Amino acid sequence: MTRSSVRVVRYSISFKQKVVREIEEEGLSVTEASRRYGIGGAETVSRWLGALGKQYLQNKVIRVETKAEKDRLLELEQEVKKLKLALADAYLARDCAEEVVKQAGKLYGEDLKKKFGGQVSERSGQNTD
Incomplete structure:
Protein backbone atom coordinates (compact mmCIF):
# COMPACT_ATOMS: atom_id res chain seq x y z
CA MET A 1 0.00 0.00 0.00
CA THR A 2 1.15 3.47 -0.77
CA ARG A 3 0.50 6.49 1.33
CA SER A 4 -1.25 9.39 -0.28
CA SER A 5 0.73 12.57 -0.68
CA VAL A 6 -1.79 14.76 1.09
CA ARG A 7 -0.04 17.24 3.34
CA VAL A 8 -1.77 17.87 6.66
CA VAL A 9 -0.94 21.20 8.25
CA ARG A 10 -1.63 21.85 11.91
CA TYR A 11 -1.66 25.42 13.15
CA SER A 12 -0.88 26.40 16.73
CA ILE A 13 -3.39 28.25 18.89
CA SER A 14 -1.12 31.29 19.07
CA PHE A 15 -0.90 31.45 15.26
CA LYS A 16 -4.69 31.16 14.95
CA GLN A 17 -5.13 33.93 17.53
CA LYS A 18 -2.65 36.13 15.66
CA VAL A 19 -4.56 35.73 12.38
CA VAL A 20 -7.92 36.39 14.08
CA ARG A 21 -6.51 39.45 15.87
CA GLU A 22 -5.27 40.88 12.56
CA ILE A 23 -8.69 40.37 11.01
CA GLU A 24 -10.42 42.09 13.92
CA GLU A 25 -8.01 44.96 14.51
CA GLU A 26 -6.64 45.73 11.06
CA GLY A 27 -9.85 45.08 9.15
CA LEU A 28 -8.22 42.37 7.09
CA SER A 29 -10.67 40.20 5.17
CA VAL A 30 -10.72 36.43 5.60
CA THR A 31 -9.45 35.84 2.06
CA GLU A 32 -6.64 38.40 2.49
CA ALA A 33 -5.54 36.70 5.72
CA SER A 34 -5.61 33.30 4.01
CA ARG A 35 -3.44 34.60 1.18
CA ARG A 36 -1.04 36.48 3.46
CA TYR A 37 -0.24 33.39 5.54
CA GLY A 38 -0.74 30.72 2.86
CA ILE A 39 -3.61 29.05 4.69
CA GLY A 40 -5.39 26.49 2.53
CA GLY A 41 -9.04 25.61 2.80
CA ALA A 42 -11.96 27.90 2.22
CA GLU A 43 -13.47 27.68 5.69
CA THR A 44 -10.36 27.37 7.87
CA VAL A 45 -9.98 31.03 8.84
CA SER A 46 -13.76 31.47 9.13
CA ARG A 47 -13.86 28.65 11.68
CA TRP A 48 -11.01 30.24 13.61
CA LEU A 49 -12.90 33.53 13.60
CA GLY A 50 -15.99 31.79 14.96
CA ALA A 51 -14.08 29.94 17.66
CA LEU A 52 -11.52 32.54 18.72
CA GLY A 53 -12.82 35.88 17.50
CA LYS A 54 -15.25 38.40 18.75
CA GLN A 55 -18.77 37.32 17.94
CA TYR A 56 -19.92 40.75 16.72
CA LEU A 57 -17.93 40.35 13.50
CA GLN A 58 -20.02 37.43 12.41
CA ASN A 59 -23.24 38.09 10.53
CA LYS A 60 -25.63 37.27 13.34
CA VAL A 61 -28.75 39.08 14.39
CA ILE A 62 -29.42 38.96 18.10
CA ARG A 63 -32.85 40.00 19.24
CA VAL A 64 -33.46 40.83 22.86
CA GLU A 65 -37.10 40.84 23.89
CA THR A 66 -38.86 41.49 27.13
CA LYS A 67 -41.61 39.19 28.35
CA ALA A 68 -44.20 41.83 27.45
CA GLU A 69 -42.88 41.97 23.88
CA LYS A 70 -43.02 38.19 23.56
CA ASP A 71 -46.57 38.15 24.90
CA ARG A 72 -47.57 40.91 22.49
CA LEU A 73 -46.02 38.97 19.61
CA LEU A 74 -48.03 35.88 20.55
CA GLU A 75 -51.21 37.98 20.77
CA LEU A 76 -50.58 39.43 17.33
CA GLU A 77 -49.91 36.01 15.84
CA GLN A 78 -53.19 34.73 17.30
CA TYR A 91 -64.77 34.44 0.93
CA TYR A 108 -86.00 32.50 -13.35
CA GLY A 109 -84.25 32.61 -16.69
CA GLU A 110 -82.65 36.04 -16.16
CA ASP A 111 -79.21 37.30 -15.26
CA LEU A 112 -80.00 38.65 -11.79
CA LYS A 113 -76.46 39.90 -11.24
CA LYS A 114 -76.71 42.23 -14.24
CA LYS A 115 -80.30 43.18 -13.50
CA PHE A 116 -79.85 44.11 -9.83
CA GLY A 117 -76.10 44.46 -9.35
CA GLY A 118 -75.52 47.74 -11.12
CA GLN A 119 -78.42 49.97 -10.08
CA VAL A 120 -77.51 53.58 -9.35
CA SER A 121 -78.74 55.21 -6.16
CA GLU A 122 -80.65 58.45 -6.82
CA ARG A 123 -79.24 60.17 -3.73
CA SER A 124 -75.54 59.49 -4.12
CA GLY A 125 -75.22 58.89 -7.85
CA GLN A 126 -72.94 55.92 -7.14
CA ASN A 127 -73.36 52.24 -7.85
CA THR A 128 -74.92 50.27 -5.02
CA ASP A 129 -73.31 46.82 -5.21
Missing part, protein backbone atom coordinates in the same frame (compact mmCIF):
# COMPACT_ATOMS: atom_id res chain seq x y z
CA GLU A 79 -55.03 37.77 15.96
CA VAL A 80 -53.57 37.20 12.49
CA LYS A 81 -54.73 33.59 12.65
CA LYS A 82 -58.27 34.66 13.63
CA LEU A 83 -58.35 37.28 10.87
CA LYS A 84 -57.24 34.74 8.29
CA LEU A 85 -60.05 32.42 9.38
CA ALA A 86 -62.55 35.29 9.24
CA LEU A 87 -61.34 36.21 5.75
CA ALA A 88 -61.73 32.61 4.62
CA ASP A 89 -65.28 32.59 6.02
CA ALA A 90 -66.05 35.86 4.21
CA LEU A 92 -66.86 31.33 1.44
CA ALA A 93 -69.98 33.40 2.22
CA ARG A 94 -69.37 35.55 -0.86
CA ASP A 95 -68.92 32.50 -3.07
CA CYS A 96 -72.09 30.95 -1.65
CA ALA A 97 -74.08 34.15 -2.24
CA GLU A 98 -72.83 34.36 -5.83
CA GLU A 99 -73.82 30.75 -6.40
CA VAL A 100 -77.30 31.41 -4.97
CA VAL A 101 -77.73 34.39 -7.33
CA LYS A 102 -76.47 32.27 -10.21
CA GLN A 103 -78.87 29.40 -9.43
CA ALA A 104 -81.78 31.82 -8.94
CA GLY A 105 -80.96 33.37 -12.31
CA LYS A 106 -81.09 29.96 -13.94
CA LEU A 107 -84.40 29.23 -12.21
